[in-house]
Amino acid sequence: MxxxxxxxxxxxxxxxxxxxxxxxxxxxxxxxxxxxxxxxxxxxxxxxxxxxxxxxxxxxxxxxxxxxxxIGWQNYERILNPTFYKALSNTTIYVILTVLILVIVPIILSVFLDSKLVRFKTFFRASLFIPSLASIIVAGTIFRMVFGESEVAVANQVVTFFGFEPVDWRYNSWSAMLLMVLLCSWRWMGVNVLYFLAALQNVPKELYEAADIDGANVIQKFLYVTLPHLKPIVIFVSTISIINGFRMFEESYVFWETNSPGNIGLTVVGYMYQQGIQQNDMGFGAAVGVVLILIIFVISFVQLLLTGAFKRGDE
Amino acid sequence: MKKILLLGMVIFLLGLLAACGGGEESSGGSADETLEAGSDIEDATELTFWTFAGTHAEFFNDAAERWNEENPDRAIKLISETYPFDQMHNNLLLALQSGEGAPDLVDIEIAKFPNFLQGDIQLESLNDQLDPIIDNFVTERLDMYSKEDQYYGAPTHLGATVVYYNMDIMDEAGVDIDSIDTWDDYVEAGKQVLESTGKPMSVIPTNWYGFWPYISQKGSGFFDDNGELTLANEDNIETLKFIDEMVNEHEIAVVPPGADFHTEEFYGFMNDGGAASMTVPMYYMKDFTEYMPDLNGKIQIRPMPVWSDSDIRSVAMGGTGTAVTSQSADVELAKEFLSFTKLSEEGNIQLWKQLGFDPPRWDVWDDPEVRADNEFYEYFHDDIFDILLDIRDDISGVNMTEYTPDVLEELGANVLHGVIREDNREPEDALKETAETLKGQMQ
Structure with missing residues (x-):
């Protein structure tokens, strides 16, 4: 050493x-x-x-x-069938509805929650947010009971109270869509409200003062001051909603598993799962998945182009 | 331009994430319930059994204990795992596809069975076990689990379709059920029931239970012997029209609450005397005794009414086949144990005693042990097996192909919902359109 x-x-x-x-x-x-x-x-x-x-x-x-x-293109050739179109149209309607609801309603709610006039803000904020913490399986089970077929199910009691006939919620195509959109909106409303609330904090107060001096009313202030500042968040929220909408699976699964009557609850991912796993046709399921990727890609791309997300702020 | 490309990439990756994210709820996971038999025996060979029915797990557990008593030198340690229906079949499919992780023994439901008879079949043929005893079986049942003369599944029951009549309602309406021979008689009786009690004669679920038994009884099916799709043939269209008329024209039949025979809503409906009769395989006895206590002593079992142009009295329907997978470490032992449990005389007697299933082996139907009093005789009546013995030669099976699961899927999703429940499609159009869709799938 x-x-x-x-x-x-x-x-x-x-x-x-x-x-x-x-x-x-x-x-x-x-x-x-x-x-x-x-x-x-x-x-x-x-x-x-x-x-x-x-x-x-x-x-x-x-x-x-x-x-x-x-087997070459055979799987892709088989995709163009009525069931796939049904799944695609269901999914598309679902995407449009959820994007509209999950962008417009949270903006309005967050403006209210940000306003000085509303009391118990924390309570409202928390109660809007809590659903997103619930497991979708649990929430779906509750929803299924609320919208049960029997006349004593909660939803049907409400409907009959207003003098309408009880509804078979899970067996009509309009109510099936309603159930899925409702479940999704209920869950994600609070999260989106949070995004918009955060964005609202960034709107400079001076702009409102200037608008006041110019004599703008409440609606004008909302349209010309608040909304333009929310645009980046609107783009973000709608992009995420579109992508999540197209990959939707659980909202349908909790109501009908994979076999809904008349395929009223079938989504593209549900179809992929049904064919690929349940019917032991993995090649075909994979082909459906690839088509779905392409659809999401094209739609998101077009959407971001149209909303100008690719442009620089100063251009 | 660079920016566009970059953002494009980002979306593409998001899309990838999205497409890979679906279905996560249903994969993997551990068993709901695990039973073990023979774990205290040294040198016992370990066998695993997957099922989706807790009662089947108990049945196998009991069989393993009996096996260990009779074969102390070849003892087995049986681990029975119960999973939810979908999850079990999915896991099995992936295990067999990837060549790893499958159990030794597994329950496969009839509508899923053909999925496992494709490619290099990953199940073991049971012919060596069945050959010496096959004459004792109603072979139509065994055929459902076979491909190219090899049998892969051990049946759980015969599943002979019968009609369960609620005698309170039939008596009130003044109808003698033994006078109902044909389906036309059944409809006439139904009108009488509706008129005098206001209750529907029958219930038609919007899944294949509302269609398959009826066409099979006519000698028809979804495929002919060459595997060609015959969904939209004359017999099937006529049968669907008949069912449609029962529900939507004569209004003697309704769609059950929950649209199926196995829902809480339906059990409650039936228990309260909601319908005068129902057509369903024998295995439904267990549902009656378990979920409809108020109907105790009020139900009579009869064979199906016949079609005027056919002698078939009953159809073997539904049912689970237990199979031995090729991944089993000791295929011979697994097969012998399976045979002991479900193919032997004793096994068939136990199927009745423990589970209330009509045994697929007819030679036990008049065995004293089968005839011994039990809860099912008490709930129903004594001559259940006399009825079966009487119609034994007139029981038809169903023709299964690898596309049968697709047909069943389409039937539930498109045909029956539109024709029976919504009443907005004609039977002929619905069947023809669906047949076209399926032909596209069958390339």
Missing amino acids: LETPTKTNVEVNRESSRLKRMLNFLNSKKVVPYVFILPFVISFLLLTFIPAVQAFVMSFQKVLPGQTTF
Whole structure:
């Protein structure tokens, strides 16, 4: 140990400098961001990207145990059938309704909640937000009971109180859509209200003062001062709602599992699940998934182009 | 331009995430309930059994204990796991597809069974067990779980479809149920019931239970012997018209609350004397005794009325086949145990005694043990098996193909809902359109 002290020192020095260089390298402005995103990138590649590529390949196959064969475009040719159109039209109507409701209503609610005139704000805010914490399965079960067929179910009691006939909620296409949209809106209303409330805090007070001086009334102030400042959040919320709407599965599943009468509750993801997993046709299910990706991609792209999200603020 | 590309990428990735996110509610998960038999025996071979019915798990558990008493040198440790219906079939499908994680023994429901008879079949043939005893079975039942002369499933019951009559209502209406021979008689009796009691004669669910038994009884089906789709053939259209008329013209039949025979709403409805009769396989006895206590002693079982152009008195319907998977570590033992549990004489007697199922082996139907008094005889009447023996040769099976699950799916989703419940589609159009849709799927 005492034989070559100098050597050890040199080694130690060398090692520590190597460590330092290593740390410096990891700490450098160019590298550090990549280190931080590495965990996400790895999990994304392993759990999302590779399976997605495999699903893409699978969409050209007939997948059976021990007999997986390439069948070209056959799965895609079969997609163009009435059931898929039904699923797609259900999903599209659902998306349109949820986007409208989940953008317009939260804006109005958040303006009220931000106003000085409303009392018990915290209570309202909390009660709007709490539904988003509920498990959808639990919420769906309650909804199914509320909208049961029997005359004593809550919804039917309300309906009959107003002098209407009791409704078979889960068996008409209009009420089926109503149930799904209602469940979704009930759950996400509070979250969207939060987004808009946050955005409202950023509207400069001076603008309102200036508007007051110019003699603007409440509605004019809302239209010309508040709304333009909410635009980025509107774009964000509507994009997320569109994407979530197209990938909707649970809201339908909790009411009918995958077999709704007349396919009134069938969604594209529900169709993918039904065909791919339940009917053992994974290649076809994968093809439906690929088509869904394309649809979401195109619609989101067009939407962001139209709303000008690609433009810089100063252009 | 760069920005557009970048944002495009972001959306694309979001889309990927979206498309991969669906269905998460239903995958994986642990069993609802696990039973173990023989865990205290040393050197016992471990076998796993998956089912979706808790009563089946108890049945297998009991069988394992009996097996261990009789075969101490080949003892087994049986682990029976009960999962929700959909989850169990999905997990099994993925396990067999990927070649890993399947149990030794598994219950597969009839409407799902064909899904597992595709590709290189991952189930073991039971022919070596069945060959010596096959003459004792109503073979129509075994055929449902077969492909190319190989039998893959051990039946749980015969599932002979019968009519359960509520005698309180029939007596009130003054109808003698033994005078109902044909379906036309049934409709006439129904009109009488409706007139004098205001109650519907029958219930027609909007899933395949409202259609399949009736066409099978006519000797028709969804496919012919060559596997060609015959959904929209003359017999089927005529039958659907007949059912449609019962519900929407004569109004002697209604869609059950909950649209199915296995819902809380329907149990309550029937228990309160909501309908005068229902057509359903024998296995429904257990539902009566469990969920409709008020009907104790009031129900009479009779074979289905016949169609005027056919002699078939009953149809074997529904039912679960238990299979041995190729992934089993000891296929021979699993097969022998399965045979002991469900194919042997003793096993069939137990099917009746423990589960109230009509055993698929007719040679036990007059066995003293089967005839011994139990809750089912008490609830219903004594001559249940005499009725079965009487119609034994006139029971028809159903023709299963790999596309049968698709047909059943479409029937429930499109045909019966529109024709029976909504009454906005003609039977002929509905069947023809659905047949076209299915042909597109069958490429």
